[in-house]
Amino acid sequence: MSDTAQATAKAPVRSGASGLDRVPPRVLSAAVGIAVLALWELLARTVYAGSYRLSPPTLVVVDFFEYRDLYLRNLWHSTKTAAWGFLWGNLAAIALAGVASIIPVLRRSIGAVALTIFCLPFIAVAPILRLITGPGNGTPITLSALAVFFTTYVAALLGFDTAPGSALDVVRSFGRGRLAAFRRVRLRASVPAMIAGLQIAAPAAFLGAVVGEFTGARSGLGILTVRALGALHTERIWVIALMSTIVATGGYMVIGALGRWLCPWAPALDVGAVPAARQEPGLLNRLAALLAPIIVVFVFWYAFLWVFQIKPFFAKTPLDVWAELFTNADAAETRSSVFGALGTTMWTTSLGYVAGLIGAVVTAVVFVLIPWLERALMPIAVALRSIPIIVTTPVIILFVGRGLLTTTAIVAVMSFFPTLVNCYAAMNRTPEGILDVLRSYDAGSAAHVRNAYLPTAVPALLASARIAVPTSLLGATVAEWLATGDGIGAVMVIAFTRNDYNVLWVSVAVLTLVAVIGYWLVAALELRTLERMAPGTSR
Amino acid sequence: MAPNQFSRRRFIGRTAAGAGLILGGGRVLTACGDDEAAAPTTTAAPATTAAPTTTAAPTTTAAPALTEANFQLSWFDSVQFGGSYIAHQRGYYERFGLDVSLVPGGPGVSPDAAVAADQALVGISAANFTGQSVADGAPFKIVGVAMQKNPFVIASLSDNPINEPKDLEGTKLGMAFNNQLDLELLSELNGVDISKIEVITSDYDPAPLVNGEVDSLLCWLTDLPVAMTVQGIDNTTMLFADFGYAVHSQTLICTEDSLANKRDQVIGLLKGDILGWQEYRTDTDAAAQLTVDLFPDAGFDLEAQKLQASEQLKIMFSADTDEHGFLWFTDESVQDNIRTLAALGVDVTADLWDRSLLEEIYADGPVLS
Numbered sequence: 048m049s050d051t052a053q054a055t056a057k058a059p060v061r062s063g064a065s066g067l068d069r070v071p072p073r074v075l076s077a078a079v080g081i082a083v084l085a086l087w088e089l090l091a092r093t094v095y096a097g098s099y100r101l102s103p104p105t106l107v108v109v110d111f112f113e114y115r116d117l118y119l120r121n122l123w124h125s126t127k128t129a130a131w132g133f134l135w136g137n138l139a140a141i142a143l144a145g146v147a148s149i150i151p152v153l154r155r156s157i158g159a160v161a162l163t164i165f166c167l168p169f170i171a172v173a174p175i176l177r178l179i180t181g182p183g184n185g186t187p188i189t190l191s192a193l194a195v196f197f198t199t200y201v202a203a204l205l206g207f208d209t210a211p212g213s214a215l216d217v218v219r220s221f222g223r224g225r226l227a228a229f230r231r232v233r234l235r236a237s238v239p240a241m242i243a244g245l246q247i248a249a250p251a252a253f254l255g256a257v258v259g260e261f262t263g264a265r266s267g268l269g270i271l272t273v274r275a276l277g278a279l280h281t282e283r284i285w286v287i288a289l290m291s292t293i294v295a296t297g298g299y300m301v302i303g304a305l306g307r308w309l310c311p312w313a314p315a316l317d318v319g320a321v322p323a324a325r326q327e328p329g330l331l332n333r334l335a336a337l338l339a340p341i342i343v344v345f346v347f348w349y350a351f352l353w354v355f356q357i358k359p360f361f362a363k364t365p366l367d368v369w370a371e372l373f374t375n376a377d378a379a380e381t382r383s384s385v386f387g388a389l390g391t392t393m394w395t396t397s398l399g400y401v402a403g404l405i406g407a408v409v410t411a412v413v414f415v416l417i418p419w420l421e422r423a424l425m426p427i428a429v430a431l432r433s434i435p436i437i438v439t440t441p442v443i444i445l446f447v448g449r450g451l452l453t454t455t456a457i458v459a460v461m462s463f464f465p466t467l468v469n470c471y472a473a474m475n476r477t478p479e480g481i482l483d484v485l486r487s488y489d490a491g492s493a494a495h496v497r498n499a500y501l502p503t504a505v506p507a508l509l510a511s512a513r514i515a516v517p518t519s520l521l522g523a524t525v526a527e528w529l530a531t532g533d534g535i536g537a538v539m540v541i542a543f544t545r546n547d548y549n550v551l552w553v554s555v556a557v558l559t560l561v562a563v564i565g566y567w568l569v570a571a572l573e574l575r576t577l578e579r580m581a582p583g584t585s586r
Numbered sequence: 587m588a589p590n591q592f593s594r595r596r597f598i599g600r601t602a603a604g605a606g607l608i609l610g611g612g613r614v615l616t617a618c619g620d621d622e623a624a625a626p627t628t629t630a631a632p633a634t635t636a637a638p639t640t641t642a643a644p645t646t647t648a649a650p651a652l653t654e655a656n657f658q659l660s661w662f663d664s665v666q667f668g669g670s671y672i673a674h675q676r677g678y679y680e681r682f683g684l685d686v687s688l689v690p691g692g693p694g695v696s697p698d699a700a701v702a703a704d705q706a707l708v709g710i711s712a713a714n715f716t717g718q719s720v721a722d723g724a725p726f727k728i729v730g731v732a733m734q735k736n737p738f739v740i741a742s743l744s745d746n747p748i749n750e751p752k753d754l755e756g757t758k759l760g761m762a763f764n765n766q767l768d769l770e771l772l773s774e775l776n777g778v779d780i781s782k783i784e785v786i787t788s789d790y791d792p793a794p795l796v797n798g799e800v801d802s803l804l805c806w807l808t809d810l811p812v813a814m815t816v817q818g819i820d821n822t823t824m825l826f827a828d829f830g831y832a833v834h835s836q837t838l839i840c841t842e843d844s845l846a847n848k849r850d851q852v853i854g855l856l857k858g859d860i861l862g863w864q865e866y867r868t869d870t871d872a873a874a875q876l877t878v879d880l881f882p883d884a885g886f887d888l889e890a891q892k893l894q895a896s897e898q899l900k901i902m903f904s905a906d907t908d909e910h911g912f913l914w915f916t917d918e919s920v921q922d923n924i925r926t927l928a929a930l931g932v933d934v935t936a937d938l939w940d941r942s943l944l945e946e947i948y949a950d951g952p953v954l955s
Contacts, residue, residue: 099793173694182689262694266883532763532787546719
């Protein structure tokens with residue numbers, strides 16, 4: 048068992064390489080792709096004809112070529128913004144991971160700030176950033192940088208940590224310190240992990256850039272989507288969704304290829320499947336582990352307000368948030384509106400979250416059992432997991448309409464694809480020994496699934512589930528904003544349009560806290576499970 | 587590059603020589619240049635050939651130094667702000683010593699916040715938002731009202747029309763979630779039982795109405811109905827303003843501090859804007875064309891912009907503005923607004939409005955020249 052858990056730390060995403068290789072995977076994928084397109088064309092021309100919902104692929108292609116310059120200019124604008132955010136966010140993340148690696152005492156605090164940033168609800172942060180950066184491209188770039196920060200930080204730190212002990216020993220035996228070890232060994236050893244982090248950062252940066260455009264831009268795909276919705280330009284919505292998918296997936300693949308070229312010896316790795324950090328034993332340590340990050344986050348909060356000198360009308364301190372929740376005259380009203388909405392959000396989000404995870408495991412099992420299906424569909428799944436939520440939301444609205452189901456569907460989609468990819472990769476690495484035993488007993492598929500595949504996938508499932516907590520809440524708030532008008536996403540938007548900064552900050556604080564706690568809970572579950580299943584493998 | 591820089595890239599020293607000066611580069615600039623060459627008032631043919639700084643030197647020395655000012659628009663660019671684009675294009679703001687940047691808004695931009703944070707000298711808001719901000723302690727004044735009538739409408743398909751609020755009972759209405767209070771007020775003012783209206787969240791998108799998922803949409807007179815008409819879908823609109831809902835929209839706001847210390851700049855901006863809108867009114871098609879040319883990345887449909895531009899006249903100009911001038915607001919309309927806002931849960935007094943700037947601007951009559 049310990050083999051498998053160990054292996055999850057370097058989960059290869061193998062898109063379609065199993066035993067039966069009669070039909071090349073590309074051909075299968077192409078066949079499935081063509082079938083999907085044909086069905087799409089048929090539906091669009093019959094059931095959905097004249098509905099302003101589903102455009103036939105042929106018309107989408109025609110529209111792209113008709114307005115090619117327009118599309119490419121806007122695509123270029125969004126991509127450029129995302130690229131700057133990608134650069135700055137990753138540089139900051141790698142630098143801080145370096146600091147955390149060299150000065151281990153700071154690790155927990157830096158990690159807490161990174162996680163908090165990851166859990167911030169974008170849609171409420173964007174207008175606050177706009178007040179600091181002013182009009183222009185500052186907000187989109189910053190959002191884009193924030194979007195990539197956490198995952199790259201985790202990946203880089205993992206890379207630094209997994210440096211070979213023998214090489215570190217050599218540095219130590221020469222009497223050199225941590226800095227030399229970092230420079231000579233850890234930095235180089237971290238390249239594969241870092242590449243894996245950058246891979247998932249590419250689509251995230253794109254999402255940040257597109258959300259950022261809503262704070263007032265003249266170009267970009269996000270704005271073009273909103274305009275197209277209002278003008279009944281259905282083809283345009285589909286063109287934008289497809290272009291975004293291609294660019295985000297393209298970024299993912301190019302960086303992956305770069306990684307394979309830079310370090311061909313290293314196995315592919317998925318940061319979504321990195322186990323949670325282990326806790327130190329002892330009550331005092333646990334207390335410190337709990338309090339230090341909280342204190343650091345509060346210090347960071349005050350520092351943020353102080354550094355940017357935000358006017359008190361907009362800037363709310365932790366004390367203001369406390370007062371708005373508990374001591375102000377309208378505290379009861381704030382509590383009921385914020386927590387009532389939070390309840391709605393958590394309910395729809397959990398439904399989608401659980402549905403996405405279960406769907407992912409089931410699909411992974413089906414893929415393991417029916418390899419040709421995997422070879423045909425997995426490349427599509429890998430592509431779909433990098434679609435930016437903001438451009439898919441209109442497409443999902445087209446299908447499921449606008450209601451609580453929309454939020455659930457979007458959250459399910461967001462948690463489904465990464466989990467599927469990670470779980471399948473883990474199942475695919477089930478140790479031959481276990482399978483041999485099952486085969487020798489002539490066990491059927493069900494027994495294989497129960498005794499080999501599912502247990503093997505547990506660590507990957509838990510790691511994916513942990514990362515999916517903040518991303519699900521992010522997806523939910525975006526859906527609530529753009530589609531359903533329910534939940535905490537709507538409360539934040541109303542607070543913002545009415546310039547009610549107290550409620551806005553309260554919502555941000557509460558939602559971030561919920562995401563962090565959710566993350567911690569899954570991490571705790573993960574640690575417990577790993578300790579039981581494979582003692583000593585968690586970091 | 588940063589979108590807000592587009593105005594700084596060029597300014598026209600119209601008062602001095604009528605020669606254009608263009609700084610920087612980029613697509614927006616090219617569009618401006620082309621249009622400008624077509625403009626009758628300028629002798630700026632050479633300006634399109636990227637204006638070497640040397641020829642411009644006499645212009646800049648002759649003209650007084652321009653003060654930079656941001657004008658925060660309330661939404662993405664469109665002909666909704668056509669008069670301001672004209673003012674910018676023709677150099678009307680420069681006439682009054684200002685280098686104005688027209689800053690686009692969007693779902694993530696609060697013009698009130700931008701003004702309060704000193705990121706804009708003047709912003710475009712609406713009386714309900716500004717009233718709320720002021721109630722929360724922000725130091726704003728409304729100094730001009732561009733939309734005399736509130737643009738909210740109930741839009742329906744013409745074969746199943748909603749002609750008056752009472753028709754809403756027993757139907758499905760699609761609207762953005764933050765319009766709940768507005769619907770409640772409209773219902774209350776017109777004796778409609780709101781519990782008989784089934785509300786479905788929908789925003790920015792006419793498709794639910796066209797597809798028959800809802801019977802009507804709460805939207806602006808100038809956005810979704812225009813899109814439907816351009817697509818050949820017959821629709822009926824019912825203005826909130828015709829049924830007792832009095833909320834000034836597209837209001838120009840600035841801080842009390844600016845009123846006290848930058849009064850000349852605010853007046854200059856208003857004057858430039860008024861000149862632009864006066865011209866807009868005489869030829870809305872030209873305003874639409876200008877908008878399409880200025881913002882090639884928006885992918886505008888010229889017909890839609892033209893229709894929006896002319897529809898907008900209905901709510902921006904009235905007998906009051908003919909009598910007193912564009913942006914004017916009467917004491918009576920202020921009182922109506924105070925009553926409506928109170929019903930919306932926003933308590934304001936007439937102090938929210940300050941007409942002294944307009945009174946000064948229109949001292950010689952309702953048309954600025």
